[in-house]
Amino acid sequence: MDSFQFLGLTFHTANIISITIAFILVFAFIFFLSRKISMKPTGGQNILEWVIDFTNGIVRGQLPGRDGSQLGLFAFTLFLFVFFANQLGLFLQVAVNGVDFVKSPTADPVITLTMAMVTLALAHFLGVIKFGFGGYVSNSYLKPFAALLPINLVEEFTNLLTLALRLYGNIFAGETLLKLIGSLAFSHGLPTMIVALPLEIAWQGFSVFIGAIQAYVFVTLSTVYISRKVSAEE
């Protein structure tokens, strides 16, 4: 069962399960690391604080001051979710009769487009909140001069597409190559297994790296887009 209908909407089983698993992983991660919060940080609290410092650093790099401090939670959650979603498909892929059940949710363009859309919607929303609608329009589309309006309009769409498809492309390519190496391993018995195993290990390791980098890039670009909407352009 590839997808099912509910309330007139189409749901993909693989995406629903994978998002839920990523959700549970992120929640378990923050839940078990935040059990003992003390003035002198120990163990899990150190990891958690390091990640929070890391994402706060990304936000502060783009948005120093009060605007940035409001986005810390968003960046933190987004980073953890994208990171765990990217890694999920590397360790666990369940497919029954050619139908996926568990994979990286970020290996689906619909999910990454949704992520990018949420981010950019937030950016536009914060822009309107900060400058009012008129100020938002002039700041986002008529600067540095009004003649750039068409380019600025196009840029909004390219932002959405590049943000989403960069993440999707990286993770989808990683998973596809993993599957290809996997099928190579089982194609001609033992010899191909021996050849494919180190390849698979190497590619998995590299994909872990790519997944982390892409999570970082996604969060960084998200804050860049938000900062461009909420800070006045010179």
Next chain:
Amino acid sequence: MFSPLVLAAEKGFDYGDMLFYMVAFVLLMWLVKIFAWKPVTKMMNDRATKIADDIDSAEKSRADAETLAAQRQDALSNSHQEAATIVADAKDAGSKQREQIITNAQTDAQKLREAASADIEQQRQDALVSARKDVADLSIEIASKIIHKQLNADDQTALIDSYIEGLGKDDQTR
């Protein structure tokens, strides 16, 4: 590249997945906020405040220590000075006392000498007086012995007469 997207569009776009992701993400953000974000960031802020306070108080206690050290240094040099003053005072007092004692001794000696010389003079006078008296007594005795031997009746009468005469003259003159 777009084939899954196109495929999805053919089957009806996956609005359900999008909705599910959005709900999941908002819910996750809320859970993260409750379970990790708020307590951890609060603790991080508390720690930052505490460290700032600690640095301030360390700065303050360092300044206090410096003040105390300066005070102690002052007290030390003051005590040196004080000790010097005390020693000088003691020397002064000692020499004054010495002077006093010497003066007293000299005065006493002077007095003693004077008393001694007065005594000697007195004794000399006494001795003189008693010697004179002795001499007078002796001379009277000698005289009486001489007179007793040589004085006869005539002479005695003549002597008495002269004596009475003398008395009479003395009365007149008086």
